[in-house]
Amino acid sequence: xxxxxxxxxxxxxxxxxxxxxxxxxxxxxxxxxxxxxxxxxxxxxxxxxxxxxxxxxxxxxxxxxxxxxxxxxxxxxxxxxxxxxxxxxxxxxxxxxxxxxxxxxxxxxxxxxxxxxxxxxxxxxxxxxxxxxxxxxxxxxxxxxxxxxxxxxxxxxxxxxxxxxxxxxxxxxxxxxxxxxxxxxxxxxxxxxxxxxxxxxxxxxxxxxxxxxxxxxxxxxxxxxxxxxxxxxxxxxxxxxxxxxxxxxxxxxxxxxxxxxxxxxxxxxxxxxxxxxxxxxxxxxxxxxxxxxxxxxxxxxxxxxxxxxxxxxxxxxxxxxxxxxxxxxxxxxxxxxxxxxxxxxxxxxxxxxxxxxxxxxxxxxxxxxxxxxxxxxxxxxxxxxxxxxxxxxxxxxxxxxxxxxxxxxxxxxxxxxxxxxxxxxxxxxxxxxxxxxxxxxxxxxxxxxxxxxxxxxxxxxxxxxxxxxxxxxxxxxxxxxxxxxxxxxx
Amino acid sequence: xxxxxxxxxxxxxxxxxxxxxxxxxxxxxxxxxxxxxxxxxxxxxxxxxxxxxxxxxxxxxxxxxxxxxxxxxxxxxxxxxxxxxxxxxxxxxxxxxxxxxxxxxxxxxxxxxxxxxxxxxxxxxxxxxxxxxxxxxxxxxxxxxxxxxxxxxxxxxxxxxxxxxxxxxxxxxxxxxxxxxxxxxxxxxxxxxxxxxxxxxxxxxxxxxxxxxxxxxxxxxxxxxxxxxxxxxxxxxxxxxxxxxxxxxxxxxxxxxxxxxxxxxxxxxxxxxxxxxxxxxxx
Numbered sequence: 001x002x003x004x005x006x007x008x009x010x011x012x013x014x015x016x017x018x019x020x021x022x023x024x025x026x027x028x029x030x031x032x033x034x035x036x037x038x039x040x041x042x043x044x045x046x047x048x049x050x051x052x053x054x055x056x057x058x059x060x061x062x063x064x065x066x067x068x069x070x071x072x073x074x075x076x077x078x079x080x081x082x083x084x085x086x087x088x089x090x091x092x093x094x095x096x097x098x099x100x101x102x103x104x105x106x107x108x109x110x111x112x113x114x115x116x117x118x119x120x121x122x123x124x125x126x127x128x129x130x131x132x133x134x135x136x137x138x139x140x141x142x143x144x145x146x147x148x149x150x151x152x153x154x155x156x157x158x159x160x161x162x163x164x165x166x167x168x169x170x171x172x173x174x175x176x177x178x179x180x181x182x183x184x185x186x187x188x189x190x191x192x193x194x195x196x197x198x199x200x201x202x203x204x205x206x207x208x209x210x211x212x213x214x215x216x217x218x219x220x221x222x223x224x225x226x227x228x229x230x231x232x233x234x235x236x237x238x239x240x241x242x243x244x245x246x247x248x249x250x251x252x253x254x255x256x257x258x259x260x261x262x263x264x265x266x267x268x269x270x271x272x273x274x275x276x277x278x279x280x281x282x283x284x285x286x287x288x289x290x291x292x293x294x295x296x297x298x299x300x301x302x303x304x305x306x307x308x309x310x311x312x313x314x315x316x317x318x319x320x321x322x323x324x325x326x327x328x329x330x331x332x333x334x335x336x337x338x339x340x341x342x343x344x345x346x347x348x349x350x351x352x353x354x355x356x357x358x359x360x361x362x363x364x365x366x367x368x369x370x371x372x373x374x375x376x377x378x379x380x381x382x383x384x385x386x387x388x389x390x391x392x393x394x395x396x397x398x399x400x401x402x403x404x405x406x407x408x409x410x411x412x413x414x415x416x417x418x419x420x421x422x423x424x425x426x427x428x429x430x431x432x433x434x435x436x437x438x439x440x441x442x443x444x445x446x447x448x449x450x451x452x453x454x455x456x457x458x459x460x461x462x463x464x465x466x467x468x469x470x471x472x473x474x475x476x477x478x479x480x481x482x483x484x485x486x487x488x489x490x
Numbered sequence: 491x492x493x494x495x496x497x498x499x500x501x502x503x504x505x506x507x508x509x510x511x512x513x514x515x516x517x518x519x520x521x522x523x524x525x526x527x528x529x530x531x532x533x534x535x536x537x538x539x540x541x542x543x544x545x546x547x548x549x550x551x552x553x554x555x556x557x558x559x560x561x562x563x564x565x566x567x568x569x570x571x572x573x574x575x576x577x578x579x580x581x582x583x584x585x586x587x588x589x590x591x592x593x594x595x596x597x598x599x600x601x602x603x604x605x606x607x608x609x610x611x612x613x614x615x616x617x618x619x620x621x622x623x624x625x626x627x628x629x630x631x632x633x634x635x636x637x638x639x640x641x642x643x644x645x646x647x648x649x650x651x652x653x654x655x656x657x658x659x660x661x662x663x664x665x666x667x668x669x670x671x672x673x674x675x676x677x678x679x680x681x682x683x684x685x686x687x688x689x690x691x692x693x694x695x696x697x698x699x700x701x702x703x704x705x706x707x708x709x710x711x712x713x714x715x716x717x718x719x720x721x722x723x724x725x726x727x728x729x730x731x732x733x734x735x736x737x738x739x740x741x742x743x744x745x746x747x748x749x750x751x752x753x754x755x756x757x758x759x760x761x762x763x764x765x766x767x768x769x770x771x772x773x
Contacts, residue, residue, distance in 0.1 A: 082543040095542065102536055104543060203542040207763040234516075237547045237766055318575050318760050321586020322540030327636075341579050364577075364758040 004029050005164030006480070009073055009221045012167070016064035016072050023064070023072030023116065027056040030074040030118050034165045040146055042138045043159040045079045046087050047119040059114050069224055071114035076160045076169040078153075079120040080127055081212065082201040083107055086117075090203045091135035092125045094323050094330045094348030104201020105233045106170065106212050113228045118166055121156030125350045126320065127177055127205045129153050130422050133413045134352040141409070142184060143481035144447055148406040151181030157215050158185040162481045168216050168225055172202055174209045175308055176402075176426025179438040182215055183401035183450025186440045186479060188222045188467070189215045191426075193458050194433035195240035196226075198233030204319040206312035207238075209430040218477055219439060219467040223247035226460060242458055250465035256290030258466060259394040263298045266399030266425055266452075275400050278442030278449040282398070285473050291466075294394055298386040301428040303379050305420055308427040309356075310363045310376040317360030323348070355416065384432045391456040396466050400425055401438040401450030429454060437463045440476035448476070497652035499717055500613065501710070502686040503665055505559075505644040506620075507552050508674055512538055513619040513642035514546035514573075514589060514765070520637040538619065538640030540585035546573075546764040552617055552642040553773055555674060556596045559644050560615035562668050565597025570767045571616075577758040580751075581634055582621040591616030591645070592759065596770070602648065602668070604660055613647040653718065658710040685710055689717040701734045701747070709736050712745050 004026065007015070015021045031049060038044060056072065064071045077083065080090040082100040084107075089095045103111070110117070124134040132140045132155025140155045142148040143162035150159040154171025158181035161169050171178040173191035182189025190213040197212045204210060214225035230244045262283060267276060287293055325331025325344035332343035346354070363372035390397060402422060412419045429436040434454060441451035451470070455463040471477050511518055515537035537544035553571070560567060572594035575587035591614070600612030620641040622634040646665070650656065666683075669675045685704040701713040713736055733751040738744075 088542070090542070098542070100543065101534065101541070102543075200545050201543040204545075235547060236545050237764065238545075314760060315763070317758070318577050318587060321577055321579060322584060323542070324579060324586065326581055327539060327584060328541070337581065361758065364760060 003164070005033060005167070008218060009070070009167050009216070009224060012073060013064070013069055013071070017066055023056040023059045024053065026072060027052050027074060027116055027118075030166060033163075034118065037143075037163045037165060041141045041143055041150075041159045041163050043121055043140050043150075043156040043163065043165070044076070044119045045089060045091065045122050045137055045156070048086055048117045051086075052116050052118055055114070055116050059116070068114060070110075070228060073115050073168060074118045074166045075110065075115045076118050076121050076157055076166045077107065078123050078157050078169070078171045080123060080172055080203040081107055081170060082203070083117070083120065086120065088120065088203070089137070090126045091123045091137055092349065092353070093136040094325070094345070095328075096136070096330055098329050100201075102201065105198040105235060106229050107201060109229050115168070121154070121160055121169060123156055124153035124177075125353050126203065126316070127153040127172055127174055128316070128352050128356050130176070130180060130419050131412065132156060132181070133409070134350055136350055139409060142406045142447070144186065145406070145482065147408055148447065149184070149409055149411075151184035151402070151406060153177040153181075154189075154215065155181045158182055158187060158189070161185065161187045161215050161217060164480070168214060168221065170212060171215050172205075172210055172212050173426075173430065174205045174312060175430050176423040178213045178215060179426050179436050179450065179452060180402045180423065182438040184406040184448065186448030186476070186481065187215055187217055188219055188440070188477065189213065189438045190222050190226065190460065190463075191429065191436045192226065192230065192460060193240070193435040195238055196435070196458065196460070197229050198231070198236040198239045200233055200235040206315045206430070207319060208315060208433075209308075209312055219437075219464050219471055220248065220251050222437075223251055223464045240458070245461055247461050247464055250461040251468045253465050254290060255286070255466055255469045258291045258396060258462075259294060260286055260291045260466070261294050261296035261390055261394035261397045263296050263301070263390070263397055263399055265298050265301050270403055270421070270424070271400055272404040272444070274444035275402070275404060275449050278444070279398070279400050279451060282441045282451050282470065285470060286398070286466075289469050289473060296390045296394060296397065298383075298390060298428070300379065300382040300386050302424075304383060304428040304431055305424050307376045307379045307383070308423075308431060309359065309420060310372050311380065311431075313356045313360035314364050314373055315360070317357050317364070320353075320357060352416065380431050383428055387428070387432045387434060395456070395459075395462060397454040399452050399454075401452040402426070405444045405447035405449055425452060433457065435460050435463060437467050439467045439470060440479070441470070441474070442476060443479070446482060448479075498690045499650040499652060499654075499714070500688045500690065501610075501648040501650060502688070503646040503648070504618070504684045504686070505646070505669060505675070506679065506682050507555050507617075507642040507644055508679060509549055509551045509555065509642055511549050512640035513549050513552050513617060514538065514640060515544070516547065517640070519641045521641070533637045535640060538585065539636055546589075546762060548573075548765055548768065549642055550773065553596070553768060555672075556615065556617050556644055557770060557773065558672055559646070559669065560597025560600065562671055563597070563600035563602065563612045563615055563646065565600035565612060565615050567597050567770055568594055569771070570594060570769055571596050572767055573617075573762045573765050575760050575762045577760065581632075582624060584622060584636055584639060588621065589619045589762065591618070602661065602664055604664055608656075608660070610648045610650065610656070610661060613649045615647075616645050618643050618645045656714070658714070659707045662707055662710075687713045687717055699732050699734065701736060704736055709738075709745070712736065713747070716747055
């Protein structure tokens with residue numbers, strides 16, 4: 001018999017409807033699982049226990065209806081999503097005790113769907129990092145191997161799903177922060193098209209890059225969640241007014257004749273051989289499923305990393321100007337205002353945040369602006385054009401999500417450039433605003449490998465169709481992390 | 491050889507816009523700024539108070555009023571308008587940046603004429619958001635009223651030649667006359683006009699000198715004289731940005747200028763991408 005955490009969201013829903021299990025029982029199971037695993041993986045920064053039981057009991061009283069597909073399902077939120085009355089720190093000392101006065105739009109939508117919030121998950125400080133090691137509070141571990149990082153910046157959310165604490169968690173993706181940890185943890189993570197999901201209530205890093213997305217164990221679950229969180233929001237002018245389809249409708253349809261492009265730049269040097277082999281095997285699977293495979297070139301994506309760091313750091317610098325300790329958050333009182341600013345921000349922010357704020361400031365200073373910021377804007381346009389040309393030829397692009405499997409704790413933290421290069425395959429999508437889906441496609445030494453499915457703008461439905469077809473033909477998504485009793489060798 | 495300084499002086503006129511909500515949030519405008527309300531800051535607005543997670547959304551009524559004002563001054567309307575963040579840590583701007591329209595304002599190249607000889611170029615007409623109001627409490631401490639932060643302001647920028655001597659009283663009367671033609675402008679609103687003078691000195695690097703919180707014609711006249719005579723000295727001190735404030739000592743009935751900020755670098759400008767481009771033909 002399956003453990004509860006092996007059941008899909010749909011199976012759990014049916015059990016609620018049939019009253020085989022109560023929402024309260026499942027909520028308790030989630031907290032029991034958390035108590036068991038948390039000392040090892042340290043995925044959570046705040047728990048929502050009392051409120052979770054209250055909402056569970058409320059849902060039980062009302063009963064879960066057939067069409068309430070997510071009612072009672074436990075979930076976790078990355079700690080940069082604002083939750084009214086529950087601390088939201090972005091894993092930074094500067095917001096250590098910050099209790100938001102309002103909910104993010106996504107949080108409101110999830111509450112309306114009656115999902116049960118278990119807690120807030122660890123992350124890289126202000127989402128600046130790729131390993132969850134820049135968190136001020138703790139280092140989260142990979143559920144497949146506790147000596148490895150969970151990836152980042154949404155590493156806590158990914159680890160919480162992989163460890164079986166919650167079937168659904170939420171992350172934000174500015175340069176790969178949903179997809180890379182999903183790859184490292186053997187789960188499914190979606191960065192939607194820029195504008196698909198409201199950013200209101202997300203602590204901003206890069207205004208033109210950030211998107212909130214679901215992290216789940218299967219593609220079908222991921223689509224169910226996107227149905228709930230997608231759509232225009234009057235509080236976010238960049239959210240799209242485009243109609244939101246039912247993303248589960250394409251799931252189960254075959255992919256015969258779907259044109260899949262494989263960018264040569266995604267399959268070249270710098271990619272771990274075992275990762276390349278797993279992706280090659282995935283390509284064969286798609287061929288067997290009837291897809292048409294075609295090699296594609298995206299000549300400018302190799303410039304994505306420097307372009308991204310100039311632009312996102314400039315936007316991040318501006319977005320973080322308000323965090324000065326004067327109205328909320330950590331503050332150091334000093335004799336003068338200038339000293340107060342300097343001490344508050346130098347002690348409130350970690351090294352990586354300060355590094356990026358300085359980089360952002362440097363690239364916007366008038367004498368540097370043309371050489372850095374303006375050049376980066378031009379290159380961003382070239383990268384966008386690369387993708388537009390590619391999508392005139394094919395329907396979907398695929399490649400690895402990350403160049404390697406999860407690496408060791410503390411292995412790269414002292415070498416920021418190595419860390420930045422770990423996002424070279426995910427960053428181009430953020431620069432272009434395109435959607436990307438990471439799905440499990442293999443293992444190396446017991447560590448998951450992720451396949452990145454890249455869609456054209458607002459084509460999440462087709463991405464889910466392709467991802468689900470792959471899941472149906474393989475069983476990588478069904479493997480369970482070693483720390484919860486899975487086969488460590490995958 | 492001495493540096494050649496090209497000095498340009500700008501006169502900014504700010505008019506509060508009578509819209510229901512703030513410029514970049516759906517929170518209603520608050521106009522109280524007394525010492526009683528300042529201690530409370532009772533109308534929190536997550537967007538304009540710089541709370542994490544808040545996103546700017548444009549008040550389109552403010553844009554509409556701005557377009558009407560730009561037309562009054564004969565400006566060429568921009569096809570697209572954008573807002574920029576002028577980033578600088580300052581307690582009067584809780585978001586950490588002022589909202590300005592420097593590159594893509596609502597209108598450009600207008601005019602203000604007294605007669606054939608006396609005229610000023612209206613460099614731009616755009617929108618900006620009110621800063622927090624600084625006050626000194628009973629213990630002599632600096633306090634800020636943030637309730638007014640983000641209220642929409644019309645910003646009219648006039649360009650003066652570096653040595654141009656003008657009589658502000660005449661021009662100000664003309665500005666008021668022009669604005670009075672707008673159906674939504676009344677005398678009470680015109681009483682709330684505020685001003686700023688800026689000198690931009692272009693040598694090897696751009697140097698700004700701003701004089702803020704000017705309230706009366708006498709303030710303006712004094713500040714202009716200061717800029718025309720003193721900016722050479724300021725530039726030689728190699729200070730790229732200085733902000734001065736005009737102080738009126740009501741006991742002795744005397745004015746003085748006090749430098750309130752000096753920065754080693756210029757403002758960092760960045761388009762506010764929370765706000766998509768606004769195409770005026772669609773407004």
